[in-house]
Amino acid sequence: xxxxxxxxxxxxxxxxxxxxxxxxxxxxxxxxxxxxxxxxxxxxxxxxxxxxxxxxxxxxxxxxxxxxxxxxxxxxxxxxxxxxxxxxxxxxxxxxxxxxxxxxxxxxxxxxxxxxxxxxxxxxxxxxxxxxxxxxxxxxxxxxxxxxxxxxxxxxxxxxxxxxxxxxxxxxxxxxxxxxxxxxxxxxxxxxxxxxxxxxxxxxxxxxxxxxxxxxxxxxxxxxxxxxxxxxxxxxxxxxxxxxxxxxxxxxxxxxxxxxx
DNA sequence: ATGCCCCCGGTTCGGGGA
Numbered sequence: 001x002x003x004x005x006x007x008x009x010x011x012x013x014x015x016x017x018x019x020x021x022x023x024x025x026x027x028x029x030x031x032x033x034x035x036x037x038x039x040x041x042x043x044x045x046x047x048x049x050x051x052x053x054x055x056x057x058x059x060x061x062x063x064x065x066x067x068x069x070x071x072x073x074x075x076x077x078x079x080x081x082x083x084x085x086x087x088x089x090x091x092x093x094x095x096x097x098x099x100x101x102x103x104x105x106x107x108x109x110x111x112x113x114x115x116x117x118x119x120x121x122x123x124x125x126x127x128x129x130x131x132x133x134x135x136x137x138x139x140x141x142x143x144x145x146x147x148x149x150x151x152x153x154x155x156x157x158x159x160x161x162x163x164x165x166x167x168x169x170x171x172x173x174x175x176x177x178x179x180x181x182x183x184x185x186x187x188x189x190x191x192x193x194x195x196x197x198x199x200x201x202x203x204x205x206x207x208x209x210x211x212x213x214x215x216x217x218x219x220x221x222x223x224x225x226x227x228x229x230x231x232x233x234x235x236x237x238x239x240x241x242x243x244x245x246x247x248x249x250x251x252x253x254x255x256x257x258x259x260x261x
Numbered sequence: 262a263t264g265c266c267c268c269c270g271g272t273t274c275g276g277g278g279a
Contacts, residue, residue: 153279
């Protein structure tokens with residue numbers, strides 16, 4: 001089974017590109033972020049025609065997440081618990097039945113957090129990460145296969161960006177963000193990509209500006225985290241960077257893993 | 262040091278992204 005994550009930067013602008021990638025890559029589950037659409041306007045019929053069940057958690061104009069799955073959803077939960085005031089659509093969990101039990105998959109879009117001196121931005125990011133850590137600790141007590149897929153807006157290590165010096169002071173790279181990402185992993189998650197390679201220069205995002213893609217000035221901020229029970233069934237991870245070369249690309253590319261189920 | 266570019270809403274620009 002192939003499980004993917006991709007920040008598509010707007011479903012309206014990316015409709016054809018997303019459809020083409022789905023046809024070629026044929027994931028069983030695709031977690032999408034930044035759909036930038038309300039649920040009613042999400043073009044679900046296009047994906048249903050490819051055999052996907054579609055669940056969205058959108059809002060007007062920005063943010064928004066979705067899960068496409070060839071397996072039917074047993075259960076869907078929208079929104080990250082822990083703050084009744086938070087109205088930003090950044091979190092959706094789907095529950096599935098596999099041959100040997102349950103599989104939980106989350107599509108998450110973690111706040112960017114810039115600028116760091118604006119509490120409405122950076123503090124919101126850090127509080128959101130604290131809530132994600134608390135929610136994940138609860139879920140891990142179930143001792144079930146769980147995959148947290150998404151755009152974390154965190155550059156975990158120096159080797160995950162082209163020029164670490166230029167990212168100093170950025171919300172994606174500040175110690176408060178990186179330590180919380182480490183804290184999340186230390187609950188018991190395995191980061192899919194880093195199980196197979198520690199080489200640098202593997203990125204999932206290249207800015208539209210300043211010719212970042214042709215110069216390979218990228219950052220690795222889209223991650224797949226596996227619970228211990230999911231890690232037992234993990235069979236490898238890859239990044240479809242070739243999609244960044246397509247016409248009208250997202251600034252992010254898909255990352256996916258193989259899962260034995 | 263800042264902006265480059267892109268998407269959205271619904272307008273000819275501002276908010277948001279990273």
